[in-house]
Amino acid sequence: MMDLHNAVLDAILAAPTAQAESASLRDRLFQTRALSSELARPLSDEDQVVQANDDASPTKWHLAHTTWFFEAFLLKRFLAGYRVFDERFEYCFNSYYESVGSRQPRGKRGLLTRPSAEEVRAYRAHIDVALGRLFDQALSPEAAELVELGINHEQQHQELLLTDIKHVLSVNPIAPCNWIASRVIRSAASDARAFVRLASAARGAPSSPLSRAWTASAKTAVASSCCR
């Protein structure tokens, strides 16, 4: 069986070189957001609900939790007039932030059949629109730092998402992993090419944007205390 995680990482690291340094914070934010959605796109809604064990999380939870992070720590504070998508989601998708409040027990994230995967996709779209509005105004240094933090956090969850869904699919008797892996790799490669085009429109020295982003993610400790 193809090693899904390593195969996706290989596809990303093999992406053409480009001008990563010139990519703006906004570009990197939406590139990261798009990659999460692309990684989940080949999965069924049923795939995205399963939690294989207490140390893993469902794909849907990763997608919603990274989105909630931007809502809770950035949009509520820095976007005037921001409307929370659904107040109940804070309980569902908080991880370990005691200051924010209580949350769904980690080992029971797989019981969250609601909100649905479709609702989580709508949640992500709502937050992306709001993030775009945030960038339409002058971004304070503190807000910019939180955007960077949120990017690193979501990148770390991308790695966890792949690790967790790889396990789920590996124990399925009809072996869906090969088929899905091929689709994920195509998505990742397409995403990498899109980012290269984006970065090429700006200035800077050639480099490998996604590999840099993922390496930075691995080195970033910010999310290490909340993701598992």
Ligand SMILES: [Fe+2]
């Ligand atoms: Fe997290």
